[in-house]
Amino acid sequence: MLQLVFRPELHQFDTVSQFAEEFAIGEGDLVITNEYIYQPYFGAMDLKCDVLYQERYGKGEPNDEMVEAMIADMKKLGAHRRVIGIGGGTVLDISKLFALKYLHPIEDLYDRKLPVEKDKELVLVPTTCGTGSEVTNIAILAFLKRNTKFGLADDAMYADKAVLIPEFLENLPYPVFATSSIDALVHAVESSLSPKATPYTKLFGYKAIEMILNGYVRMVAEGKEARIPLLNDFLIASNFAGLAFGTAGCAAVHAMSYPLGGTFHVAHGESNYAIFKGVIKNYLEIKTDGAIAELAGFIGSVLGCSESEAFDKMFGILDQILTRKTLKEYGADDEMMKVWTNEVMTGQQRLMRNNFVPLDADRVLKIYRELYEN
């Protein structure tokens, strides 16, 4: 059984300028990022690299049309030997695709009609504390016509180098902090409950849970600004969670959040949070011992409560970090939830295989319905 994949070299720098210097960013490099990141941090350095600003190709989460438009522009720029992705999950996932030899048409790549082959060096630098994408081999993409998201996972998409730079997190707006760090918590929890979890993935997953929850407890007690001195901890925790789910996988929370995110263009962390509580509640209705009891005991030890109170206490804290919306508030209806259920059962088996206990279609629909007004 696979214990832990730890593929990219991991680097850390205190400042962005140290990174740019040591990595000698310049000619032959394609930097994929956002203008609001590149200009303040790199603008004055006058680097000779090519730069693509992801937001110029569409808002929000990555989708097929956005990537196709970027491919067209990349071709005009000429050849590159290295792709450097600097941003949140959207930018990092897209960057993985741009390090591949064949990526057009993108639909064929995701349908596995094109070989997944890397022909450029790939460097990934997260600027949020959630995705963990810098150490995983997965790129999630929304397909607009299909109204949902799919993941392409292949070893060719591992970064060669992952770089953590806490300076990037200093200007992270609070809502991005909240949704991305909850996403990291979901990565850690789902991977720790996965049948593919190992002592190695749990070492990273449990530590991530501890670091994130300790940070949240402090924020609840002292206010949102208490996160500022803890940003490096959150960045490391999200990287730990990435290492955990990179091997042990994510599961139903992610699978069930994709149709919600795809239909209503909800940020990834927020749509996960909308589903998280419902999945844990239903796991516990089916099975209360094994990995979920161990996890509850651990969360209880972090939060200073009993195993039986642990999840309720955790969700109580999360509610103070981010407001959770019901599926009704997003605009869902029963017919839609039936379609989503079908989509989860047919299109998201990659994730549903990692559930703590198997969830059938009736159970998935039950979870959606429970989250409709609660």
Ligand SMILES: [Fe+2]
């Ligand atoms: Fe995620």
